[in-house]
Amino acid sequence: MKKLPSKLKNNFETNLSDTINSGQVFLWKQLDSKWYGVNGKKVLILEEKLDKNNKDIHNFFRFDDNFQKIKNQLSKDNVVKDAIEKFPGMRILRQDPFQCYISFIVSSNSNIPNIQTRLEKLCHTFGEKKMIQDKEFFLFPEPEILANASIGNIAKCGLGYRSKYVKEAAIAVDKGIIDFPSIKKLDYQDARDTLCQVFGIGKKVADCILLFSLDKLEAVPLDRWVLRILQKYYSKEFQITTKTITDKTYDNLHDKIVEHFGKYAGYGQQFLFKNERDSFEKKWLG
DNA sequence: ACCTGACCTCGTCT
């Protein structure tokens, strides 16, 4: 038996389960060995062997990224390297921006099963119904519909105090104050500042939106888990003492993280996050 | 400019 070399294997196979169950997306389910998911106005149907010629799939899985280059660069850090070796098929997805934006506003101070339930109810209440392969799906609601919905009806989806955030955020998009194609063209800082002007969006949520839907791979959402990871494995590089962080600490820390991990830091964060949560057997999509 | 508490709702855990 030959021993594997210490450098990373060239593994390009995408692992759907690991990718979907990594806290980026919430509206996916597995039915008889296929994955079905809502992405904006589309329902994507995925088989384990992905059709890379399919334009939607190519775009959603970011096959335009050079994964080998990204992995090699991130593997300079041993903790990330271990995580990549455990989940080599995990990818960052390029989501529908509006869905991503609302999803992470809804995610604040909550947990994944709750987030999933709320988003499913939002789609069921405000989204268009679509039948595919004899199965019923509800697409993600249009900005205009949520902008004109009453806060009371949004709250019935279990959003609590986030209901007004969602309505305001939808209004901003509907009015064109928030325009995703324009934000995409801005550099990371300006893009994040623009998103943070929306009521209900702080730095962490803005980073999620940027990383998961607006192509900013240097965005690193600093949530409770990432902070925990930093104090556990990187106590020398980054000193974290508190459970939550202030606005200024967030920026300082982000700068140091990008300096340490490089411009693909967002991918690095995702591998660390996936690995750590799995090791604690935290719940993903139900 | 920081720092602290409050906050809807729903699993779990006790």
Next chain:
DNA sequence: AAGACGAGGTCAG
């Protein structure tokens, strides 16, 4: 069985 606890944060004072 009812009550406390905390969850991928954000806002207001």
